[in-house]
Amino acid sequence: MFSLEKIVRKNIWNLTPYSSARDEFKGTADVFLDANENPYGNLNRYPDPQQIKIKEKLAKIKNVSTDQIFIGNGSDEVIDLAFRIFCEPGVDKALTFSPTYGMYDVSADINNIELIKQPLINDFQINLNQLQPYLDDPLVKIIFVCSPNNPTGNTLNTDDVEYIIENFEGVVIIDEAYIDFSSKKSFIEKINEYPNLIVSQTFSKAWGLAGVRVGVAYTNNAILDLYNRVKPPYNVSVLNQDAVLESLHNFSDVQKNIDIILEERSRLKQRLASIKKVNKIYPSDANFLLVNVDDADKTYNYLIERKVIIRNRNKVINNCIRITVGTPEENERLIEALKNIS
Ligand SMILES: Cc1ncc(COP(=O)(O)O)c(C=O)c1O
Structure with missing residues (x-):
C-alpha cells in the first residue's frame, strides 16, 4: 500500500x-x-x-x-x-x-x-x-x-x-x-x-x-x-x-502554433526521407525528430559550418541526430544544407 x-x-x-x-x-x-x-x-x-x-x-x-x-x-x-x-x-x-x-x-x-x-x-x-x-x-x-x-x-x-x-x-x-x-x-x-x-x-x-x-x-x-x-x-x-x-x-493562438508545428513535422519528415544519407526517421509525438544518418558527427559539424544547429545525439544513440521542428523557412534551410552534404 x-x-x-x-x-x-x-x-x-x-x-x-x-x-x-x-x-x-x-x-x-x-x-x-x-x-x-x-x-x-x-x-x-x-x-x-x-x-x-x-x-x-x-x-x-x-x-x-x-x-x-x-x-x-x-x-x-x-x-x-x-x-x-x-x-x-x-x-x-x-x-x-x-x-x-x-x-x-x-x-x-x-x-x-x-x-x-x-x-x-x-x-x-x-x-x-x-x-x-x-x-x-x-x-x-x-x-x-x-x-x-x-x-x-x-x-x-x-x-x-x-x-x-x-x-x-x-x-x-x-x-x-x-x-x-x-x-x-x-x-x-x-x-x-x-x-x-x-x-x-x-x-x-x-x-x-x-x-x-x-x-x-x-x-x-x-x-x-x-x-x-x-x-x-x-x-x-x-x-x-x-x-x-x-x-x-490567447490560448487559441497557442493551439494554432501547435497545428502549424505538427504540419511542419510531417512535411519535414517527408523531406528528410528523400535525403540519401538519412537512414531512419523515428516516429515522433513531440516537436522534434530523431534521425539516424550515415555519420552523425560529420553531419552535425557540416551543418554548424552552414550556421544550422541541430543536436548531435551520437553519444546516446549511435549515429542519431535530433532535429527540432522550426518554421517552414528554417526547415527548408536545413533540408537544403543536408541535400548538399557529400
Ligand atoms: C523532457 C523534458 N522535460 C523538461 C524539460 C525542461 O522544461 P523547462 O523548460 O520547463 O525546465 C525539457 C527541455 O528540453 C525536456 O526535454
Whole structure:
C-alpha cells in the first residue's frame, strides 16, 4: 500500500515552512507595509507566492482544481524539488529509462542520489520484466517516466506506465513536456485515481515560452502541500507570471502554433526521407525528430559550418541526430544544407 509519510524524507515531513508576508495577508488593502518592499517603482512588489491567477486559468483548461496545480521555475524545479522531498541524500535512489532527458541525471547528482537507468527496448519502450526488482526496492523513491520521451520522440505504452504506477510504492513523475504535440492522452486525468502520481508539464514547448521559465506539476493535494512547503516562497517572478497569463488569455493562438508545428513535422519528415544519407526517421509525438544518418558527427559539424544547429545525439544513440521542428523557412534551410552534404 502506498503511504506518503513512508516515502517522504523525515525532515521534510516535519518541516515548518517559511510564511511570507503575502502568505499571511492575501486580501485587498490600501497600504502595504508588511513585506519590507520599496514603495517606489513598477516592480516593487513581491509576486503572488501561490500564482493563483495562473492556476485559475489552467484549472479550467486542464479540468483540474487549483489545489492540484504546482507552478515551478521551469519543470527543472519540479524535478529538483522531487529529489529534495522524497530522496534522502546518499541513501535513497531514483530510476528512469534511458536514453532520456538529461536533467534527471544532473538533478540526481546535485542531490547526491543514485539514478538507476534502465535501457528502453524495442523501439524505445519500457522493459517491464527487468523493472520488477526495482519496483519492490524500498530505497527507490521516484521513477521518472518521460513521455513523449526526449530524445527518442515516442510516447511510452500507457499500459506499461499504469502498471508501474499501480505496482510501485514510491512516486511516479510523468514528464509530459511534449504532450501537446502528441495524439496520446495526458495522464493528468489520472491524478485523482493514483495517490503516487505527479504529471509534469511546461510552458517552454507548445506554449512557446521557454524564455519565461515556468513549469507545472499536476498532482493530488497531499503531494502539492509538500511542494509548496519546500519551494522558495516567491519562486515565479511577476514578469514570468504576467507572460504566462497573457499566453493563457490567447490560448487559441497557442493551439494554432501547435497545428502549424505538427504540419511542419510531417512535411519535414517527408523531406528528410528523400535525403540519401538519412537512414531512419523515428516516429515522433513531440516537436522534434530523431534521425539516424550515415555519420552523425560529420553531419552535425557540416551543418554548424552552414550556421544550422541541430543536436548531435551520437553519444546516446549511435549515429542519431535530433532535429527540432522550426518554421517552414528554417526547415527548408536545413533540408537544403543536408541535400548538399557529400
Ligand atoms: C523532457 C523534458 N522535460 C523538461 C524539460 C525542461 O522544461 P523547462 O523548460 O520547463 O525546465 C525539457 C527541455 O528540453 C525536456 O526535454
